Amino acid sequence: MKREKREEGSNSIDKISELPQDILQRILYWLSQEDAVRTSVLSKSWRNIWCTRPNLNFSDATFKGNMHQFLSVVNTALQLYCDQRLCVDEFHVCMSVFSFDCASVSLVEEWVRILTSMCVKKFCLCNLPKRSIVEELPSVVFGAESLQDLHLAGFVLHREAIERMVLFKNLTSLSLQRVSIEEGIFEKIISCCPLIETLDIKELCTIEIHTPSPETICISEGNVWFHKGPDFFRNLKYLSLCGVKSSLEHLSSCKFPSLKFLYLANCDGLKGIKLFIDAPNIIYFGYDGDFIPSISFATVTSTEWISDIHLTCELSDDASSWFIKLHELLKSISQSKISLHFDRYSLNADRDGIRENINMVQDINGGNKHASVVVEKFKFNWLPLSLISSILNGVFSICRPRNIEDFLCGGKGEMKRIERLWKILTERKITKEDRFWFRDLEEVRMEISDYNQKEWRPTTLSELPEYNDNNRAMSLLKLRDYREYNPNDPWHWDPMSLSRRLNENQRESN
């Protein structure tokens, strides 16, 4: 006897039950555990489809019962897969347990062991009770080598938990939410995930766990994707991205109202994009890389901010376009006090070709001093002696350094370099390459300080060899047409006052 009452518009043919079982499993995949399990009551053919779908998806949000009953329901389902020798590819449990007892902790540990033996691909364990408390995570989670997707929320990760960690050679997605970790652990986790593509971090904070958006994000190596919610970066004060390969373009559409420190190093994700940073309160921007990025800033309202640019100097037969690109970058940060370092160089052409090409920069730029950017400090260690003159020419074509800094390590190479630099700056012999900027150079002085830069003393070239290792020499330049600055300020940029200010801000933000 048919019990079904047919409704108008309902299907008279049971098309869904005729679908192949693997398609029905794909359909049930999208359902919560209770919705999926309930299909077992539909008809005999539906009796066991729910427990062959490749995922378990539990949440205690709608569960009527206590924690132990909930854990027991999860446990029964998992055992059912075990008994049928079926694998669970994706395991998803969300709960809001205020406090675990020992039995519950060992139950969770047992699940992880079973899932590990099933080669689980996706593991999601969230414990987000209304009253914030975090439980220690069973460390066995870090033994599941097959994981592709790991999502943890509301747990403490101790150093000991991480020690069991295997290499997650398949893990592409890691999400940590309200996870309390000790310093250095995040780096450790990331170092075990060579293929990580998606890093989704919410409320990850080592000090404050309850903040709705993080204050500090430090990521080294890997690909990053941030939650783009308008509020996500609301509280972010410190953002450091090192070795990030995925495109950072989406940061252009984000607002960083609290951001003070931004450090980007070796991020391939900056290649080929125009990054726009809306961080009105920034006080420090650091960049380190072997290419020149395109980065611009929205209006900055902080009274003073600092840019610290470290680059590999590209010396090729197209060096002039490298300098022009650098000019674009310097222009876009010209409201800040710029410190420019050529830390490394790459030499990809013969020296004559490079010299000739660099000298083209001043022609292209027309020696237009109004277009030039003031650079507080320029540093160019390790550059080949024979190219110093050309590099200076290139640099002065695109900016006006107030100080040129060099290192004294006691080697002959440094002495020669400084000698060479000093001669170029003081003798100002007009060669056939017209050094237009010589005309603007009014005064050159030399000072020296110890490594800590506590005190700068005037010195001369002939006195330099008397100094021991690890001194810094600074050539102080005075050129016409610099932007106005307060005569009461120290003549040269005081690095100590900078580091003091940075430290103060760091303390404030802590």
Added chain:
Amino acid sequence: MAAETGTPTTLTLKSNDDELFSVAESAAILSVTIRNMVEDGCAGGVIPLDNVDGKTLASVITYMNGISAIPADEEKKKSYRDKFLSDKDFETLADMVLAANYLNMSCLMDAVSAKIAQVMEKKSVGWVRRKFGIENDYTPEEEAAVKEEHKWTFEGVETDDDN
């Protein structure tokens, strides 16, 4: 819907009721099944798709053209999929899920199966049976036993006179 490029990158697909469709190769290879045929060099003439009827294939090709015209922007693709499926009845969805499975098109498969699942969400057993025309072949005792076994899943379901 034919891609009138006039270049050899147009494929001809044939449904099981002998309808012919032209489609740009770049769109058609969203189907791993078709892509494999192209890569194996079997796509020179007409590609017969024995498990898909003309009506469904027309729909799938509309989808192929629509989604491949969208550049790599997951959000836009998702909103296209939502719009594409919004007016489809279950009969059509069932045909499409079979076609997506046969053609090995994971993005369409996911979208259609999720759409079907959506209909079942938080619905009572009786409602789902009526909606899909599923005949209950349990005896009352058997049904009561299955319900008892999974008692916890009957909380928080939309009320229904059958349940």
